[in-house]
Amino acid sequence: xxxxxxxxxxxxxxxxxxxxxxxxxxxxxxxxxxxxxxxxxxxxxxxxxxxxxxxxxxxxxxxxxxxxxxxxxxxxxxxxxxxxxxxxxxxxxxxxxxxxxxxxxxxxxxxxxxxxxxxxxxxxxxxxxxxxxxxxxxxxxxxxxxxxxxxxxxxxxxxxxxxxxxxxxxxxxxxxxxxxxxxxxxxxxxxxxxxxxxxxxxxxxxxxxxxxxxxxxxxxxxxxxxxxxxxxxxxxxxxxx
Numbered sequence: 497x498x499x500x501x502x503x504x505x506x507x508x509x510x511x512x513x514x515x516x517x518x519x520x521x522x523x524x525x526x527x528x529x530x531x532x533x534x535x536x537x538x539x540x541x542x543x544x545x546x547x548x549x550x551x552x553x554x555x556x557x558x559x560x561x562x563x564x565x566x567x568x569x570x571x572x573x574x575x576x577x578x579x580x581x582x583x584x585x586x587x588x589x590x591x592x593x594x595x596x597x598x599x600x601x602x603x604x605x606x607x608x609x610x611x612x613x614x615x616x617x618x619x620x621x622x623x624x625x626x627x628x629x630x631x632x633x634x635x636x637x638x639x640x641x642x643x644x645x646x647x648x649x650x651x652x653x654x655x656x657x658x659x660x661x662x663x664x665x666x667x668x669x670x671x672x673x674x675x676x677x678x679x680x681x682x683x684x685x686x687x688x689x690x691x692x693x694x695x696x697x698x699x700x701x702x703x704x705x706x707x708x709x710x711x712x713x714x715x716x717x718x719x720x721x722x723x724x725x726x727x728x729x730x731x732x733x734x735x736x737x
Contacts, residue, residue, distance in 0.1 A: 506684035508552075511621035514628075528700070538703055566590045583669050615656075623651035685724035688717045 516522060522541040528534055570590045571577070578586045584607055591599040627647035631638035638644055666672060691713070695704055704710070 505680050506687045507618060507621060507680060509687055510625060511617070514621065514624045535700065535702055538700075542703060570594065578670055580668055580670065619652060619655055620648070622655055623648045626651040681724060684720055688720050692717065
């Protein structure tokens with residue numbers, strides 16, 4: 497589950513394309529006319545995405561490691577394990593045990609802000625992914641703005657209802673987070689396969705990156721695939737000696 501939750505996950509990678517297109521990022525590059533000028537403009541935009549991805553990776557990784565260290569240093573010695581509906585209050589001990597009880601209020605406010613921002617980012621993202629899936633299955637023409645908007649609004653309403661119903665049924669937030677992480681890990685494998693396919697079929701050869709980028713992509717893809725297989729085997733109780 498942690499594989500699917502740590503760092504820039506498959507969710508963010510998928511949403512990113514929708515944000516770029518909808519916000520008009522890289523619109524200045526223009527349609528591919530095969531000219532050297534277009535390729536130069538495209539390379540300039542790709543450099544922007546490289547920097548964006550690198551900065552995101554640093555922020556996510558440092559933030560995640562910080563919480564891992566805090567949990568190991570504070571919660572583990574006391575045998576505190578986030579479980580069921582006590583997850584938030586248990587995690588608050590990472591602050592209250594060192595700063596005092598007053599920190600619990602600050603932590604709860606921060607937790608609401610973090611969970612809220614996650615919902616506000618994930619909900620429109622998943623609504624677009626789901627609507628796009630319906631379009632790919634022949635439900636409507638994705639280029640029809642009015643229909644696309646209606647489908648996205650529909651999923652924007654349905655997803656919170658489904659998530660809320662799932663919580664009321666399971667009443668186990670930790671289990672739900674772990675399940676989401678597991679699914680995200682499997683989805684990341686699919687994203688990796690899609691990246692290689694699109695790179696080969698849709699991207700101009702001159703824009704596929706340097707040799708070091710290809711090597712880095714290959715190494716990360718192999719690691720993602722290996723972790724995906726390991727995760728799947730773990731679910732069925734199988735181990736690799």
